[in-house]
Amino acid sequence: MENSFLLDKLEENFPAKIQEIPDAHDLLTVIVEKEDLIEVLRFLKSSSELQFIHLTDITAVHYPHLEKEFAVVYHIHSLVHNIRIRMKVFLQGPNPEIPTATVVWKGANWMERETYDFFGVNFIGHPDLRRILNVDDMEVFPMRKEYPLEDPNRVDKKDLYFGR
Known part of the structure; x- marks a missing residue:
């Protein structure tokens, strides 16, 4: 099975709902809207x-410079045909929400919990959406690009200490 065949099947069954992203690594990557996600x-x-x-x-990926700043990414594999597909759903706002994939795959449970824990994506309908790796009382989502990488007030990071 080829990527072109898979893309044709998706476009045939979901006209005007599938957008392909060119990829250099021979992995078919498509964008769908969150309303169409579970159906696809x-x-x-x-x-x-x-x-x-x-x-x-x-x-997930956080793109703070885009209007829809969060992308939830699904990697799915056909073991029979040995082909993979990457699906992206772009979300907007500081509290992104998307339907849970646990209605399709029970194994999505822990993956969605991890994505919630690190990016703050709320999976609507998830059976047990809570932190899985970070402490429960943590109020931030550490993989978001909202925080500076270094403290600008540190004195040991001044250029004069490095001969600049």
């Missing part, structure tokens, strides 16, 4: 022709 995931998993039965990973 169910199609990929339940299609007897495609058989994308393995959810490899769910994560």
Whole structure:
């Protein structure tokens, strides 16, 4: 199975709802809207022709310079055809929300908890959305690019100490 065949199948079943992103690593990457996410995931998993039965990973990326600053990324694998697809859903606002994929894959549970824990993405309908790796009373989401990398007031980081 080729990426072009997979893209044709998606566009055939979801006209005007799939947008391809060119990728240099031969991994088909598409963008879908959050309203269409579960329908597309169910199609990929339940299609007897495609058989994308393995959810490899769910994560997020924070793009603070974009209007829709969060991208939730799904990596899905067809073990039968040995082909992968990457799906991205872009979200807006400081409290991004997206439907849970646990209705399609039970294994999405811990992946969504990790994504919530580090990026603050709220997965609507998740059976147990709470922190999984950070302490429970933590009020920030550490993978967001909202904080400076270094304290500008540190005296040991002055240029004169480094011959600049």
